[in-house]
Amino acid sequence: MQLFFQQIVEGLASGAIYASLALALVLVYRATRVVNFAQGEMATFTAYLAWQLHEWGVPFVLSLIIVAPLSFVLGALVFRLAIRPVMTAPDHTIVVICIGLFVGFEAICLWIWGSDAYAFPRIFPDTAWTVGGIRFSAANLGVLGVLCVLALGLAAVFRFTRIGLAMRASAAEREKSPLVGIRVETMLMLGWGLATVFGFIAAVLIAPKLFLSPPMMVPVVIYALAAATLGGWDSPVGAIIGGLVVGVAESLGATFVGFIGSELKIAIPFIVMAIVLVLRPQGLFGKTAVMRA
Amino acid sequence: MMGSTHERPLLTAALVMVATVLAIVPLLFPSFLVYQLSIALTYAIAILGLNLLMGFNGQISVAQGVFFAVGAYATAIFATRFGLGPLATLPIAVAMSALIGFLVGIPALRMQGLPLAFVTLGLAVLVPPLALKLDWITKGATGISFAKPMPPSWFPGNQDTFLYEMCLVSAAICVWIARRLIGGDTGRTLRAVRDNAMIAESLGINLTAVRLAAFATSAAFAGFGGWCFALINGYVSPDSFQMTMSFNFLVGSIIGGITSIAGALIGALFITFVPDWASDINLALSGVIYGAALVVMMLLARDGVVGLARDAYARLRPTLFTNTSRKSSQVRAADLAPIKTQGRTS
Numbered sequence: 001m002q003l004f005f006q007q008i009v010e011g012l013a014s015g016a017i018y019a020s021l022a023l024a025l026v027l028v029y030r031a032t033r034v035v036n037f038a039q040g041e042m043a044t045f046t047a048y049l050a051w052q053l054h055e056w057g058v059p060f061v062l063s064l065i066i067v068a069p070l071s072f073v074l075g076a077l078v079f080r081l082a083i084r085p086v087m088t089a090p091d092h093t094i095v096v097i098c099i100g101l102f103v104g105f106e107a108i109c110l111w112i113w114g115s116d117a118y119a120f121p122r123i124f125p126d127t128a129w130t131v132g133g134i135r136f137s138a139a140n141l142g143v144l145g146v147l148c149v150l151a152l153g154l155a156a157v158f159r160f161t162r163i164g165l166a167m168r169a170s171a172a173e174r175e176k177s178p179l180v181g182i183r184v185e186t187m188l189m190l191g192w193g194l195a196t197v198f199g200f201i202a203a204v205l206i207a208p209k210l211f212l213s214p215p216m217m218v219p220v221v222i223y224a225l226a227a228a229t230l231g232g233w234d235s236p237v238g239a240i241i242g243g244l245v246v247g248v249a250e251s252l253g254a255t256f257v258g259f260i261g262s263e264l265k266i267a268i269p270f271i272v273m274a275i276v277l278v279l280r281p282q283g284l285f286g287k288t289a290v291m292r293a
Numbered sequence: 294m295m296g297s298t299h300e301r302p303l304l305t306a307a308l309v310m311v312a313t314v315l316a317i318v319p320l321l322f323p324s325f326l327v328y329q330l331s332i333a334l335t336y337a338i339a340i341l342g343l344n345l346l347m348g349f350n351g352q353i354s355v356a357q358g359v360f361f362a363v364g365a366y367a368t369a370i371f372a373t374r375f376g377l378g379p380l381a382t383l384p385i386a387v388a389m390s391a392l393i394g395f396l397v398g399i400p401a402l403r404m405q406g407l408p409l410a411f412v413t414l415g416l417a418v419l420v421p422p423l424a425l426k427l428d429w430i431t432k433g434a435t436g437i438s439f440a441k442p443m444p445p446s447w448f449p450g451n452q453d454t455f456l457y458e459m460c461l462v463s464a465a466i467c468v469w470i471a472r473r474l475i476g477g478d479t480g481r482t483l484r485a486v487r488d489n490a491m492i493a494e495s496l497g498i499n500l501t502a503v504r505l506a507a508f509a510t511s512a513a514f515a516g517f518g519g520w521c522f523a524l525i526n527g528y529v530s531p532d533s534f535q536m537t538m539s540f541n542f543l544v545g546s547i548i549g550g551i552t553s554i555a556g557a558l559i560g561a562l563f564i565t566f567v568p569d570w571a572s573d574i575n576l577a578l579s580g581v582i583y584g585a586a587l588v589v590m591m592l593l594a595r596d597g598v599v600g601l602a603r604d605a606y607a608r609l610r611p612t613l614f615t616n617t618s619r620k621s622s623q624v625r626a627a628d629l630a631p632i633k634t635q636g637r638t639s
Contacts, residue, residue, distance in 0.1 A: 029407075033407070034407070035407040035410065035411055037411070037414070082588050082592070085592050086591060086592065086595070089591075089595055090595075091353055091406050091407050091410070092347055092353050092543075092547055092551065093547070093591050093595050094407070095353055095355075095407065095410050095543065095547075096543070096544055096547045096548075096587055096590075096591050097587070097588055097591050097592075099540050099543065099544060099584075099587060100583075100584045100585070100586075100587030100588040100591070101584065101588065102540075102584070103540075103580050103583055103584035103587070104580065104581055104583075104584025104585055104587075104588070105584070106580060107578070107579070107580020107581040107583070107584060108580075108581055110577070110580060111577045111578055111580075111581060218418075218536075219418075222414075222415060222418055225411045225414070225415070226415065229404070229411065229412065263422050263425060263426055264422055264423065264426050266418060266419065266422060267419055267422075267423070269415070270412075270415045270416070270419065273412070273415075274400040274401075277400045277401070277403040277404065277412070278399070278400050278403065
């Protein structure tokens, strides 16, 4: 039983990382109806930037503070150069663009930094507390804390600021928003930039665990995609809950279901997702689109 | 599409020419290139299935590599365990892929558009670990080797040539089947579901059934391709079926042109040779070049190579076929002119 609860704690911690990347995906999807497969690879790239700065002698926290706005610019640039010209194109065109970005960013990392895995500095201290036989490490609690801050921050921006309102408006009504003076394209660019920052945060959180290497984020983005599908693509709350559910399911499944083990644990989000899709296609928190014929 | 009477002989002539050139290829090229072309043909079959699904039914799948792998593994397993020959393993490979496609389709097709693309992507990721895990049947990382089929005594040429011609014939059969499917009522139903699901449904089409059938058929094509792939290599292993394979099929389909049969072949050549050339230019940069090529291609030519060709043809057409086309367009312009001006003045 102790193991069971311990695995739940571990699962929640990795789930929080999946959730922050899922938040990035949902942000992008809500703004531009694009499922950005390449989000994880872009995140890896930004994590490498931070690592490189640190290697050059910049204090770790400072390098994070420098790279966060850089990732924002990167996201905005990618939107501007690769996505905006094909916004009205059919879905499959966008999928190929995303695959191009996926392959491209991974290759850039491979080209610049090589295929060796590097240890990534930890943000959180290496301490832990034991309560009732269950170990709470500072890293796990820290990750959950970061997720809470991200979620509350995002909710506050969306709910209480003008810019958040404008972003919501341009996601919901792209044609009508300009009529009330919203610069839709700027808002979409903001959405992409913000998502890339979220991706960066997710990468920084998971890099100490997985070691920094070009394909580091591939499984993470898969979990995040599952989390977003689970929660419903138009719901940030859903993305967070979906991420946590996926994390816990992964951790429990890998420990307690003998056949799955650690090799097949990547299957777990899909099993969970297949069940949800059959019962509730729009996801747990998604809205069914009502169409007028 | 290109339906008018005086163009049909031209099209047939072109087809015959292409087929002849393809058939005598082994005489002209070194054997490694022949092998690569055989691989490209197996890819072309899988992409053809994807075109049916994506181009004609409007569903995006990143799982074509999965069904390709199922076909290849089914071939290898039945060849080694039960000693079945190639002709016996073919229906098994195709049926297994179609069945798996059907089973996967039931939950996956709850989604459409980009989310569906992702759900299928998940499957593609699962293949290598699953193939490793099920090692009692797939032999895990070692893979399964078996004897490639030998050419019959009447065949003039070596084994490589024989395998190439086998792929070519398989591809031709698949093209024929695909044309039959697209041409008739089936094709109309598929397109109706793609273009306006709501209207199609109100006309009595069962959307779920059609989408499932399209998904399973597309998977069956991939299984056919996988069968060829297993036979020309005489070996299957999890390494051959990484996620990138599914990506590549999708890329090939779209680069070639998703609503076209010729596009499948062009796309297959693209995914077989372009990554190779890119790594010839610069090994470290090859991925960057490939990725950039994809993005630029989509920005410049959204409908793929065949789309480009169609545009060029439409522009050239008046000069190629002066007599009928130009007259009809003149007449139409003359008819429309007064209406236009009336509309503007009133």
